[in-house]
Amino acid sequence: MNTEPIRFFYEFASTYSYLSAMRISKLAEQRGRSVEWVPFMLGPVFHERGWTTSPFNIYPDKGRYMWRDMERLTQAAGLALVRPDPFPQHSLLAARLAVVGRLDGWTEAFSRAVFVAEFGEGQDISQPHVLAAILATVTSDADAAMQAAGDPEVKQQLRDNGEQAAQSGVFGAPSFVTPDGELFWGNDRLEAALDWRGPTT
Amino acid sequence: MNTEPIRFFYEFASTYSYLSAMRISKLAEQRGRSVEWVPFMLGPVFHERGWTTSPFNIYPDKGRYMWRDMERLTQAAGLALVRPDPFPQHSLLAARLAVVGRLDGWTEAFSRAVFVAEFGEGQDISQPHVLAAILATVTSDADAAMQAAGDPEVKQQLRDNGEQAAQSGVFGAPSFVTPDGELFWGNDRLEAALDWRGPTT
Numbered sequence: 001m002n003t004e005p006i007r008f009f010y011e012f013a014s015t016y017s018y019l020s021a022m023r024i025s026k027l028a029e030q031r032g033r034s035v036e037w038v039p040f041m042l043g044p045v046f047h048e049r050g051w052t053t054s055p056f057n058i059y060p061d062k063g064r065y066m067w068r069d070m071e072r073l074t075q076a077a078g079l080a081l082v083r084p085d086p087f088p089q090h091s092l093l094a095a096r097l098a099v100v101g102r103l104d105g106w107t108e109a110f111s112r113a114v115f116v117a118e119f120g121e122g123q124d125i126s127q128p129h130v131l132a133a134i135l136a137t138v139t140s141d142a143d144a145a146m147q148a149a150g151d152p153e154v155k156q157q158l159r160d161n162g163e164q165a166a167q168s169g170v171f172g173a174p175s176f177v178t179p180d181g182e183l184f185w186g187n188d189r190l191e192a193a194l195d196w197r198g199p200t201t
Numbered sequence: 202m203n204t205e206p207i208r209f210f211y212e213f214a215s216t217y218s219y220l221s222a223m224r225i226s227k228l229a230e231q232r233g234r235s236v237e238w239v240p241f242m243l244g245p246v247f248h249e250r251g252w253t254t255s256p257f258n259i260y261p262d263k264g265r266y267m268w269r270d271m272e273r274l275t276q277a278a279g280l281a282l283v284r285p286d287p288f289p290q291h292s293l294l295a296a297r298l299a300v301v302g303r304l305d306g307w308t309e310a311f312s313r314a315v316f317v318a319e320f321g322e323g324q325d326i327s328q329p330h331v332l333a334a335i336l337a338t339v340t341s342d343a344d345a346a347m348q349a350a351g352d353p354e355v356k357q358q359l360r361d362n363g364e365q366a367a368q369s370g371v372f373g374a375p376s377f378v379t380p381d382g383e384l385f386w387g388n389d390r391l392e393a394a395l396d397w398r399g400p401t402t
């Protein structure tokens with residue numbers, strides 16, 4: 001096992017992050033690699049570009065294609081796909097909860113469950129009661145976790161994740177950053193990121 | 202051999218079109234598929250979005266990533282990569298010449314040679330003398346071909362290609378459209394496009 005993890009930057013509102021979240025652990029295990037799950041908010045990145053919503057909404061042709069592409073890819077992967085309404089979903093509370101889970105080790109299980117609820121079942125993950133129900137499946141103290149999501153240090157950690165993402169050159173989700181700092185963008189690059197062994201020239 | 206070809210929509214200024222142009226024929230042949238090479242101009246699509254240059258120039262982080270991604274992918278494919286200056290290149294004359302080649306069957310060879318000159322050697326493909334030298338390698342009558350590039354019907358055919366692309370939902374390059382109208386976008390989807398056998402549901 002390579003002790004240095006690959007960092008998996010994901011955004012709960014991102015459709016392609018759903019695909020990666022559902023397969024990264026198995027692929028990493030097959031290669032003896034570990035993964036650090038790093039939730040972050042893509043909104044600030046988009047705002048810097050002057051975007052106030054997803055580019056898939058701004059550019060309808062691109063959006064239509066993305067949903068069709070997701071249909072094909074989820075079908076091939078044996079995953080359900082239900083378009084959440086609205087899209088994109090407000091993901092701030094889910095992301096803060098994912099940060100909370102790092103202390104007790106349920107970030108990964110929680111994150112996968114959120115993605116399944118959102119894109120596999122079409123649930124509204126901006127709703128605290130939806131997230132509370134998911135929390136109850138991964139921790140015995142869901143109330144404390146919900147409480148902790150409001151802590152200043154949790155909010156700051158999420159902002160730090162975004163800062164870390166920006167410093168690594170991340171501009172979209174999912175993104176993968178190797179221990180030597182190599183950036184890979186998109187679910188299509190997951191295998192390449194896990195197989196990366198450094199520059200060959 | 203499936204007699205209905207897959208349509209390969211490419212733009213000479215597009216880096217990822219270079220990758221697909223260099224591998225599509227072999228992959229198609231392995232699958233007993235034929236390919237229709239359809240050059241088109243991406244400029245009008247971008248202009249509709251209010252873009253006056255490549256999104257890789259508008260968004261520097263995305264641009265930096267694209268060039269690094271191209272380095273990795275060309276290296277893995279055994280292809281040379283030299284960044285042309287300026288980027289993107291003016292591709293109108295090259296695209297019109299590719300249309301001209303359809304009558305005599307040299308569109309494919311010409312297009313590959315243009316991509317190699319542009320992205321493998323960093324040559325400026327907006328220069329008529331660069332394109333004339335390439336023409337001379339694929340046809341015995343390069344002068345006539347250069348002359349024909351100015352014909353109204355050639356110009357119209359290129360516009361028709363763009364119209365055909367738009368009607369198929371194309372918004373970027375490379376794109377692949379199957380005989381049943383399924384759209385696949387990007388070099389990463391080339392295999393999926395060639396393997397497409399229609400919806401399974």
